[in-house]
Amino acid sequence: MTTAIVVGGGIGGIVSALLLKRHYDNVLLVERAAVPGGLLRTSHTRDGLSFDFGTHFIATTGLDDLDELLFDFVNAEDWYEFDYLKAGHYHGGLLNGNSTFIDARSLPRQTYLEGLEQMLLATPSDETPVNLEQQLDDTYGVIFRTQLFTPVLQKLFGVEPQQLAPDAHLLFGLQRLLILSADASRELKNLPRYDQCIAFHQLDEGVNQASVFYPRHGGIGRWIDGLTEKLSAAGVEMLTGHFVQGVSHQNGQIDSITLDDGRHLDCDQLVWTVPPFLLAKAADLDVPMHAPQLRHTRLFHFIFDRPFTTDLHYLYVHDPAMSAFRVTLYSNVAGQDHDPEHGYHCTVEVLSDGKEDASLLSERIHNELIAMGLVSEDAVCRYINNEALAAGFPVLSQEFVAAGKQQADCLTRQLNNLHLLGKSSGSAFFMNDVLREVYDALNVA
Ligand SMILES: Cc1cc2nc3c(=O)[nH]c(=O)nc-3n(C[C@H](O)[C@H](O)[C@H](O)COP(=O)(O)OP(=O)(O)OC[C@H]3O[C@@H](n4cnc5c(N)ncnc54)[C@H](O)[C@@H]3O)c2cc1C
Structure with missing residues (x-):
């Protein structure tokens, strides 16, 4: 009998467990929280409105086998499907609904x-x-770096671009700029050098082939519910409310783990999707210890008594004068299907140093929604709530990225039957990148 153990029940761990079950007799998934899902969980109000906990929308990966695993239960009756989302941004005091x-x-x-x-x-x-x-500087020039990128990066990461690792701006979708006219941009984008840094002016241009899904009811946690059913149907054992306290290994092979309740479990393959320094501790390995540096991330949930004054599904708030980072307008996703009786709801993500009082901040965010022209001034706010994320956005400083890589190399060099996956591994952050990495690593014959 062969046993694989997956630590962390976020989407990275769930999909790892489903893939491992193709090759191992026993697969155990250990999740510290009471329920799985990580950043794809959803909370519900008494009136039946749902607020997501991190990631909202899911999209096909383009890998047929993986997409079958992820989406075979996603049907038109229960899910909205989009070719692309209506997404915009707010910057320089202006709302742009096209990019x-x-x-x-x-x-x-x-x-x-x-x-x-x-x-x-x-x-x-x-x-x-x-x-x-x-x-x-090398890509956009000093003027656009100082005038456009630096202020928004300071707001989001809380540090200067000089302290950040290359590509850190991609975490916030800041890879391109709108310049010139739509026609001139289209023309320039034929050259790979410019394609990487110049944006199309309309959302429906340059759209990839992915389908984007969102549940008609119950928020994105419905997806996790569907995948969790798959886990149990496949015979994966889920241990929620537990974490791994010890990892025993000999000659570079992990042979068992010890849970927080003292249980020992044999292990032929370990997939670790939570911060690697926890593994270094549990395995008592001599590895450079660096806890992740995370930006304080708080979600503010609102319900208003009337429709939003935009039809966008979501927008990024790049304007450094605003505290908000991203606004997701759930009622707009439902469109005509939305029941007005429930009110109109949205979630605003805010990244900060965490020093500001949450109730003052929620008042400020409420005012920002009005100032950005998303909510009318006379709209009555029926509900405000906020929650902090334990695992928010990483601050991709040069030291953090280098230390994470060093730590991961050190662990995988010392332990042969180990995969470090998921966003905590540091090699991918966005969900589909995490999923493709999991698939590449574990879909082996
Ligand atoms: C605020 C926010 C918004 C995001 N928005 C997007 C987006 O729009 N699009 C996108 O593609 N990506 C987005 N991401 C990234 C996306 O959420 C991740 O790609 C995805 O969640 C990765 O899944 P994961 O399983 O690696 O990690 P997580 O979802 O973080 O799951 C990790 C799991 O491990 C558990 N855990 C932690 N420690 C232990 C332990 N010691 N033992 C056992 N279990 C443990 C946690 O409880 C959690 O369930 C966002 C991230 C954040 C923070």
Whole structure:
């Protein structure tokens, strides 16, 4: 009998367990919380409205076998399906309903023109940049870096681009800028060098083939419910409310784990989807110890008595004058199907140093929703709630990224039957990147 153990019951761990069950007799999933799902959980009000806990929308990965595993129970009766979401952004005091990317044309004319010249003449080097500041300067020029990127990165990460690792801006979807006209941008994007940094002006341009899903009722946690049913149908044993206290290994092979309640479980394969430093501790290995640096992330949930004044499904708030990072407007996702009796609800994600009082912040966010033109001034707010995430966005500082890589290398070098996966492993953050990585690692014959 062979046994695989998966630690962490987020989407990374759940899909790992489903894939491992194809090859192992016994698969155990250990989740510290009372319920699985991680950042794809949902809470519900007494009136039946649902607020998601982190990630809202799910999309096909393009890998047929994986998509079958993830979405075979996602049907038209219970789920909305979109080719793309109506997404926008707020920056420079303006709401743009056609793109999530910052509009460089919002800068004063002369600054914009000088910045544009720098960006179009920039020649990114083939060498890996030393930090994000250098990468942004090389790609967009100093003017757009200082005027557009630095303020929003300071707001989101709380540190300067110089302290951040290359590509850190991708975490917040900041890879492109809106410049010039739609036609000129389309033309320039034929060149790979410009395609990477110039945005289309409309949402339906450059859309990939993925289908995007959201449940008609019950929030994104419904997906986790469906996958959890699959886990039990496949015979995966789920141990919720537990964590791994000890990992025993000999000659580079993990042979058992010890749970917090003292139980020993034999283990032929360990998949670890929670922070790797916890494994280093549990296995008593000499590994550089670095706890993850996380940005304080808080979610504010609102219900208003009338429809939003935009039809967007979600938007990024790049404007540094606003505290909000992203607003998801659930009632707009339901569109005509939404029952007005329930009111109109949204979730606002806020990244901060965590020092501000949550009730003051919720008042501020309420005012921001009005100031951004998403909620009318006379709308009555029927409900406000907020919750902090234990595992929010990472601060991708150079030290953190380098230390994470060093820690992961060190662990996988010392333990042969180990996979470090999930977003905590540091090699992927977005859900579909995590899922593809899990699939590549575990879908082996
Ligand atoms: C606020 C926020 C918004 C996001 N929005 C998006 C988005 O729009 N699109 C997107 O693609 N991605 C988004 N992401 C990233 C996405 O949520 C992750 O890709 C996804 O959750 C990764 O799943 P995971 O299983 O690796 O981690 P998680 O979802 O974090 O799950 C980890 C699980 O491990 C459990 N756990 C922790 N410690 C232990 C322990 N010691 N023992 C046992 N269990 C433990 C936790 O309780 C949790 O259930 C967002 C992330 C955040 C923080």
